[in-house]
Amino acid sequence: MSSKQIYQEVILDHCKKPRNWGKIDNPTHKAEGINPLCGDHIWVTMNVRDDTVDDIQYEGESCAICMASGSMMTTKIKGGSLAAASKLIDDFRALTTGALENTEEKTLGSLSIFSGIRDLPSRVKCAMLPWHTLTAAINSQGEVSTEGDHDPVPGSGTDK
Amino acid sequence: MPQSVVERLNNYHAKEHANIHRGVYQLSERATLEYEDARKKISEFLNARKVEEIIFTRGTTNAINLVANSFGREFFKAGDEIIISYMEHHSNIVPWQMLCEQLGTKLKVVPISDVGELDMSVFGELLNERTKLVAITHVSNVLGTVNPVNEITAMAHDCGAKVLIDGAQSAPHMPVDVQDIDCDFYVFSGHKMCGPTGIGVLYAKMDLLNRMRPYEGGGDMILSVSFDKTLYAEVPAKFEAGTPPIAAAIGLGSAVDYLNNIGMSVIHEYEQSLTKYAMDSLREVSDLKFFGTSPTKSGVISFNVKGIHAHDMGTLLNDYGVAVRTGHHCAQPVMERYKVPATTRASLYLYNTRDDIDVLVESIRKVQKLFN
Numbered sequence: 001m002s003s004k005q006i007y008q009e010v011i012l013d014h015c016k017k018p019r020n021w022g023k024i025d026n027p028t029h030k031a032e033g034i035n036p037l038c039g040d041h042i043w044v045t046m047n048v049r050d051d052t053v054d055d056i057q058y059e060g061e062s063c064a065i066c067m068a069s070g071s072m073m074t075t076k077i078k079g080g081s082l083a084a085a086s087k088l089i090d091d092f093r094a095l096t097t098g099a100l101e102n103t104e105e106k107t108l109g110s111l112s113i114f115s116g117i118r119d120l121p122s123r124v125k126c127a128m129l130p131w132h133t134l135t136a137a138i139n140s141q142g143e144v145s146t147e148g149d150h151d152p153v154p155g156s157g158t159d160k
Numbered sequence: 161m162p163q164s165v166v167e168r169l170n171n172y173h174a175k176e177h178a179n180i181h182r183g184v185y186q187l188s189e190r191a192t193l194e195y196e197d198a199r200k201k202i203s204e205f206l207n208a209r210k211v212e213e214i215i216f217t218r219g220t221t222n223a224i225n226l227v228a229n230s231f232g233r234e235f236f237k238a239g240d241e242i243i244i245s246y247m248e249h250h251s252n253i254v255p256w257q258m259l260c261e262q263l264g265t266k267l268k269v270v271p272i273s274d275v276g277e278l279d280m281s282v283f284g285e286l287l288n289e290r291t292k293l294v295a296i297t298h299v300s301n302v303l304g305t306v307n308p309v310n311e312i313t314a315m316a317h318d319c320g321a322k323v324l325i326d327g328a329q330s331a332p333h334m335p336v337d338v339q340d341i342d343c344d345f346y347v348f349s350g351h352k353m354c355g356p357t358g359i360g361v362l363y364a365k366m367d368l369l370n371r372m373r374p375y376e377g378g379g380d381m382i383l384s385v386s387f388d389k390t391l392y393a394e395v396p397a398k399f400e401a402g403t404p405p406i407a408a409a410i411g412l413g414s415a416v417d418y419l420n421n422i423g424m425s426v427i428h429e430y431e432q433s434l435t436k437y438a439m440d441s442l443r444e445v446s447d448l449k450f451f452g453t454s455p456t457k458s459g460v461i462s463f464n465v466k467g468i469h470a471h472d473m474g475t476l477l478n479d480y481g482v483a484v485r486t487g488h489h490c491a492q493p494v495m496e497r498y499k500v501p502a503t504t505r506a507s508l509y510l511y512n513t514r515d516d517i518d519v520l521v522e523s524i525r526k527v528q529k530l531f532n
Contacts, residue, residue, distance in 0.1 A: 002479050003475045003476055003478065003479050004476060004479045004530065007472070007476065007530060008530065012530065012531065015531075037487065037488070038469075038471055038487070038501060038502060039495075039500075039501020039502055040501075062469070063469035063470075063471045063472050064468075064469060064472045064531075065471075065472065065475075120475060122471075123471065123475060126471065
């Protein structure tokens with residue numbers, strides 16, 4: 001699949017109309033995500049009650065891949081359990097880095113469009129940043145960077 | 161890479177591969193001659209006074225680090241000042257910062273204007289008797305600005321400071337005469353001028369090379385070694401410890417032949433005309449903003465299109481067969497100066513044509529359409 005197709009089919013739709021866009025006032029969980037190499041800077045805020053994600057919002061400045069990934073992430077996470085969120089984070093990471101078998105991609109539904117990112121290794125970090133930030137919010141880490149100790153895909157950056 | 165350079169490298173690897181400056185067998189003697197012949201070609205390419213003023217390095221970065229360590233660490237002290245500029249590549253910033261941390265030397269930075277030119281009046285004000293070195297790029301790798309290196313060198317010399325010119329973006333694109341510039345150091349890389357990776361050059365004036373300490377110790381840089389005292393070899397061997405990148409040096413010599421056959425003035429004029437065509441064509445694209453619009457501009461064209469992140473632009477242009485660099489171009493202070501996280505950069509060279517520019521412009525418009 002060409003990059004153009006990836007952009008056309010899903011990414012641009014979410015870029016133009018990002019879902020769950022904004023910041024929750026007084027959230028139970030929140031985190032800030034930064035990719036210093038691209039200048040991406042995002043926020044994830046959540047209200048979690050009895051282990052269920054009642055609400056999740058996403059906001060920030062980033063490239064289209066990061067923005068669409070964040071928008072789609074919120075639609076998948078909202079209303080589900082924290083355990084389901086953690087599982088989805090792992091699956092999405094496996095999907096974008098190419099570690100996932102094709103058959104498993106089906107469980108990711110519309111997110112499987114991001115499997116094309118594995119052919120663009122320098123953009124994996126863009127797709128991963130919202131998920132990385134979600135992990136930080138769940139763990140209440142506060143702020144994460146793609147260049148920190150918790151780098152989800154060490155060594156995939158190309159811009160030094 | 162030109163076919164002639166590829167063939168030269170192939171031939172070396174297939175038929176001439178041997179270590180230099182040691183074997184008495186014919187293969188080694190031949191490799192030594194070819195390696196030293198490449199040095200001669202480069203000294204003529206830069207119009208150096210002596211062949212020995214050419215030191216082979218791994219690249220521009222390695223050459224600057226050599227100067228920082230062998231010259232800076234030897235002759236600078238706490239309170240001395242080094243002047244660089246806002247438009248330097250990280251490789252002409254970080255080695256000096258590291259040196260300043262070690263010695264207590266101070267780093268001064270010449271600001272740049274909105275069109276991307278050095279503020280020469282501030283440069284004049286920063287120069288003083290404490291200035292020991294001015295390290296400035298000849299051509300900005302983001303903005304394309306060609307800096308007035310002759311004037312910079314003359315002003316620095318008036319204050320007793322030495323001058324290093326980062327020629328990574330000038331040596332491949334225009335005639336360079338180090339005697340005319342009168343700079344003390346000039347550095348560049350092979351891979352940006354039709355040569356292989358892993359090879360670069362440091363030119364330095366002979367009296368400085370004689371006074372500088374070796375950068376790395378090892379084989380080939382010694383006259384004699386004993387546990388009581390080691391004597392160093394003469395310049396240039398003093399700065400080329402260990403087995404050098406022999407094939408890459410010979411390949412660079414071959415690239416210099418290739419460029420000389422066309423003529424550096426011809427290449428420069430062609431690129432200037434192509435740059436003008438590209439700037440004029442891109443100016444027609446709506447919502448496109450240039451970074452670097454100095455009238456003295458080489459074929460380095462940075463831009464952003466409103467509403468489209470540079471990385472998205474780069475990824476999508478690739479679909480149309482257009483290869484551009486996106487990101488901060490190893491020059492984060494430039495990004496900070498113009499308040500953008502990243503730019504898209506089209507870099508022109510002698511192999512590009514007006515058709516390439518047309519494809520670039522057309523592809524940018526297609527990407528815009530996709531986003532709108």
